[in-house]
Amino acid sequence: MDQTSRPLNVSPEFLLYAEKYALFELFQRCISSLLIDRPSDPLTYLIELLKKDSDAPKIIILGPPASGRHTIAKMLQKKLNAVLIEPEEILRDVPSKLKDKLPVNPTVNNISSSLWAQIYEERLKDFDCIRRDFDCIRRGWILVDFPMNREQALGLQAKGICPKHVVYLEAPDTVMIERAAGKRIDPKTKDIYHITWNIPSSRDVQERLIQLEENSEKIMTLRLKEYR
Template sequence: MDETLKPVRIPPHMSIYADKHNLSHLVQSLVSSLVVDRPDDPISYLVDLLQRSRVDIPRVMLLGPPAVGKHTLAKRLSAELKAVHVTMEGLLEDQSELRALTEQVTQDVPADLLVQLVQQRLKEVDCLQEGWVLEGIPQTRLQVLLLQQVGIIPDHVVMLEAPEEVLLQRAQGRLLDSLTGAQRLERGRGLSEEQLLAELQRYRCEVTGLRSAYQHVLGVINADQPHTDVYHQALALVQTRHYSRTPRILLLGPPGSGKSLQARLLSENYKMVNVCCGQLLRSAAADGSGPGALVQPYLDDGRPVPDSVVLRVLEERLSRVDCSCRGWVLHGFPLNLQQARSLQETQNQPNRVFLLEAPDHVCLERLSLRTVDPLSGERYHTVTRPAPSAEVQARLQTAPEDRLEEVTQRLNQYRVHCAALQSVYPDVIHINANQNHLSVFEALESRLTTN
């Protein structure tokens, strides 16, 4: 083959290094700061920025209606995260006229001035080095847009919710903890019931815009529960890290758990390359070049392809430019401890491993009851998709690998090796595959880019 026509390959260790040091997030953060601040000397600016700040510091916004418990929670979170607690009162310490105004109606502070005060505070050394928890700001969609324009974008937004009657009781200082009998929160700002209702109405008018603006980093927590529970839920949320990295996903699970279907859904929705080991070996054998030439004799004789040959074919495929740039989802390999260890020794280690779990009787039903129409190629299932007519039913055939004895043997082999496979991947994420395939996909999606 002409060398200029060979598939371009990117060394996999480049992606591994980028993932390890979270370079995508670092570059995005630096470029964002550049275009927002527009310094005259970009190089000196970046050097100074890298020396003064850290990429992994907490950047948290805590939102919610009045009397929902934002201040109490923000104090605990900032103490636990060792971050700076930024409040409206703190921002207005040297703004006597505005401070007098906010004691009556916080929302009347001009949005541009409020954003300017927030920007000045978050650029101070303590916030740059330790991170920040911003309490009760922003309060409107306009404030959100202005904050975004100056480059203030949180990693997490925690929104507290509680019924109106609970908020009214808290504001009046009458709400007791049902477990301890103690008053749950401190007395509020002394607003009358009429003033509180007015603030609640203003919040309701803005909350949809706030949710929409921060939907990708938003976590909503029910605040009408013991404060300790609220705190632990909020802490778990803000300690979750979202990573921008090239996906290298490995799907494990028994035959019939839905690995092929989930791999196809991931590939369609996230444009990653779907790598089915069995299909890859057949394609390589049909191509007949490179390591594929070694595969065909084994397929012809019905013998298992040696692990060394499988790994050569896999490495060749996973190092192509589409896998390096778009990422990949691998299924059908590894099947045992030795294969898993061999894969870990290559430059194509997965950065996310999912184990689809389903009981044997479910897997048996899914596989042994499926058939194919030899004329149309359509697949049917006795329970979930029966043949449309008696004529079609009469000609349906069961694939050799779907016969009951074969499926049972494959399941037994999987169970023998399952524990050993998990020992190679201690961070494997367990997914309940005994449910609707869309629910399984949602569970996979929720853990793709988080720790």
């Protein structure tokens, strides 16, 4: 039999190794990048591509309500050009092959830790993301409010998703209650402002700002108590 047509026997050990270190995805990414960019020196190009991947930021930001998590995350996103991912956002874009595993009315709090790990794995290693301008592999990622407990953290670790930095924000409850009380949201754009530190310049935007009930002093006190 010709060598090129002989069946290829792949050992189970290699398949386990390839799956553990995402080798097939790595090959796919390298080939796709070569076909898209068509470099004159493919070898040097691939070396630089893999170097960029290893330097991509991988950050998790945690903290109690109104501690500044989202503000810091957006600052880092702009500075590092990394992909910002939040549980609510990722829940709206669950891969089709995992949708059947979701509860009837999925929320951040009623999904098992093991399923969350699968969802994040698919999102962070989704090579089709390149076409949607949120390639987590090359640009890196910033996770906000996840993992929410030790079990979820271990689930990410088991999937090979390990941050380079974990930022935990903290402040006195009085500060966070005051910060939340001043928050306002633009119902049209969903942009968040603050009546003390971040007032919109447009008069029209100022007039349509609303305060969410969850940011009231009463609700914030309950949220912080629950968080503790």
